[in-house]
Amino acid sequence: MARADAENELLRAVARGDPDALGELYRAFERPLYSVGMRWLSDPKLAEELVQEVTFRIWRRATTFDVRRGAASSWIFGIARNVAADLARERARRPIAVADPPRVQETLDEEKAWEAWQVSLELKRLPRQQQEIIELAYGRDMTQAEVARTLGIPLGTVKTRLYAGLKSLRRSLVERGVVEESSR
Amino acid sequence: MKRCSEVRLDLPAYLSGELDHASAAAFDEHLAACGACLGELSELDLVTAVLSHSGLEHSPPGHLEHEVLTLVTLEPDPAGREGSSTKDLSRASRLQGRSIRLVLAPALAAAAVTLAAFGMAWRSDLSNARDRIQAMQQQLGPTGAPVRAISFVESGSTGVSARGELVRQPDGNHRIVVWAKGLPHTPAGHHYEVWLSGEQGWVSAGSFQVSDGNSMTLSCPVGVSPAAYPEVWITLEPDDGDPRRTGPSVLRASL
Numbered sequence: 001m002a003r004a005d006a007e008n009e010l011l012r013a014v015a016r017g018d019p020d021a022l023g024e025l026y027r028a029f030e031r032p033l034y035s036v037g038m039r040w041l042s043d044p045k046l047a048e049e050l051v052q053e054v055t056f057r058i059w060r061r062a063t064t065f066d067v068r069r070g071a072a073s074s075w076i077f078g079i080a081r082n083v084a085a086d087l088a089r090e091r092a093r094r095p096i097a098v099a100d101p102p103r104v105q106e107t108l109d110e111e112k113a114w115e116a117w118q119v120s121l122e123l124k125r126l127p128r129q130q131q132e133i134i135e136l137a138y139g140r141d142m143t144q145a146e147v148a149r150t151l152g153i154p155l156g157t158v159k160t161r162l163y164a165g166l167k168s169l170r171r172s173l174v175e176r177g178v179v180e181e182s183s184r
Numbered sequence: 185m186k187r188c189s190e191v192r193l194d195l196p197a198y199l200s201g202e203l204d205h206a207s208a209a210a211f212d213e214h215l216a217a218c219g220a221c222l223g224e225l226s227e228l229d230l231v232t233a234v235l236s237h238s239g240l241e242h243s244p245p246g247h248l249e250h251e252v253l254t255l256v257t258l259e260p261d262p263a264g265r266e267g268s269s270t271k272d273l274s275r276a277s278r279l280q281g282r283s284i285r286l287v288l289a290p291a292l293a294a295a296a297v298t299l300a301a302f303g304m305a306w307r308s309d310l311s312n313a314r315d316r317i318q319a320m321q322q323q324l325g326p327t328g329a330p331v332r333a334i335s336f337v338e339s340g341s342t343g344v345s346a347r348g349e350l351v352r353q354p355d356g357n358h359r360i361v362v363w364a365k366g367l368p369h370t371p372a373g374h375h376y377e378v379w380l381s382g383e384q385g386w387v388s389a390g391s392f393q394v395s396d397g398n399s400m401t402l403s404c405p406v407g408v409s410p411a412a413y414p415e416v417w418i419t420l421e422p423d424d425g426d427p428r429r430t431g432p433s434v435l436r437a438s439l
Binding site: 022026033034035044048051052056090120123140145159163167173 | 193241256
C-alpha cells in the first residue's frame with residue numbers, strides 16, 4: 001500500500017474509534033507536529049501543547065476527514081496550522097518579561113513548514129539505522145566521525161548508511177514534490 | 185583515481201566540507217571527469233539543503249507519546265462511544281454531579297487539599313462559579329480575603345473548564361479555591377495533582393481523584409509564596425511513586 005494510502009486508511013480507522021490506529025498515526029506524525037510547533041512557536045512547552053491539541057482534534061474530527069479533499073497528511077497539517085495560530089494568539093495575550101525576546105511569529109511560514117513537515121514524515125519511514133545517522137548528521141551537525149563515535153559503529157558503516165538513507169529520502173521527496181526530479 | 189562507488193559514499197562528507205584538502209582535491213578531479221557522479225552530487229546537495237532547514241534538531245520528549253495518548257483515551261471516541269477510561273460510567277451519571285475522592289500523598293499530608301463534592305445541578309456555564317466558590321469558602325469557615333480571580337486554560341481540547349480564586353488567609357498564608365467542570369474520571373493507575381510552578385521549580389499542593397459526576401470544587405492551602413510560584417497546574421500523574429511532575433497538563437493558570 002502506498003504511503004499516502006496507508007495514512008488515509010489509518011485515519012479512517014481512527015474515525016471508527018480504533019485507538020491502536022490513533023497510536024500508529026500519532027507515532028508517524030509526532031515528530032513532524034513537534035517540529036512545526038517549534039518552528040512556529042519557538043517554545044518546547046507550546047510545541048508539546050500543539051502535539052497534544054492536534055491529536056485531540058484528530059480523534060474528535062476524524063469522521064469529517066474526506067480523502068477527496070486531500071490526503072491525511074494535508075488534513076493534519078491544516079489542523080496543526082490552526083492550532084499554532086490559536087496558541088500564538090493565546091500567548092500574545094499573556095504578559096511577558098521586558099527582557100524576553102519577541103516570542104510570537106507574526107505570520108506562519110507555511111511553505112517552509114510544509115516542506116519540513118514532509119521531510120520529517122519521510123525520514124520517519126527510513127530504516128531506524130539510517131534515520132538516526134541522518135538526525136545526528138543534519139539535526140545535530142555532527143561530522144561522520146562524531147556520528148561513528150556516538151553510535152559506536154565503524155566510520156565506513158556510517159558512510160554506507162548515510163548515503164543509502166539520503167538516496168532513499170531523495171526518492172521519497174521527489175515523489176512528494178519537495179525536491180525536483182533529476183533531468184539526468 | 186577513485187572508483188565511482190567509493191566516491192559516492194563520500195559525497196555527503198564532501199558536501200558538508202568534512203574531507204581534508206587532499207581528499208577534496210582528488211574528489212574534484214574525479215567530478216570534473218565523471219558526469220554521473222557530478223549529477224549524483226547535485227541530487228544529494230538538494231536533499232541535504234532541505235534537511236538542514238527542516239528542524240531536525242527538534243525532537244519531541246520521550247514521555248510525550250504516553251502522556252498524549254493517555255489523555256486522549258479519556259475522550260469519547262469519534263464514533264461517539266465513551267473513552268476507555270470512562271466507559272464504566274453512564275452518560276447520565278457524568279452529567280449529574282461528580283463525587284471526588286481525595287488521595288493525599290503521604291509526603292504532602294501537611295498541604296492537605298480539601299475537596300468538596302457539590303451535588304448541585306450543573307447549570308450551563310461557569311457564570312455561577314463564583315457563587316460556588318463562595319459557598320465552598322463558607323463551608324470551610326473563615327478563609328480570608330480574595331486576592332484575585334484565577335482564569336484557567338485547558339491544555340488541549342479536554343473539555344475541562346475552570347475558574348478559581350487566590351485567597352489570603354488570616355494567618356497570612358494563601359489558599360487556592362478552584363471550581364472545575366468536566367474533569368474526566370481518573371484513569372486506573374493515575375491521580376490528578378495540583379502544582380505551583382515558578383523559576384524555582386514545581387511544588388505539589390496535593391492530589392485527588394475524580395470518580396463520577398461532572399463538577400467539583402477544591403481548596404488547596406498554598407505553602408509557598410504565590411509571587412515565587414506564579415503558575416497553577418493540574419496534571420494527570422501516574423501512580424508510580426515518583427514525586428516529580430511527569431504527567432500531562434490538564435489545566436493551568438497564572439496567579
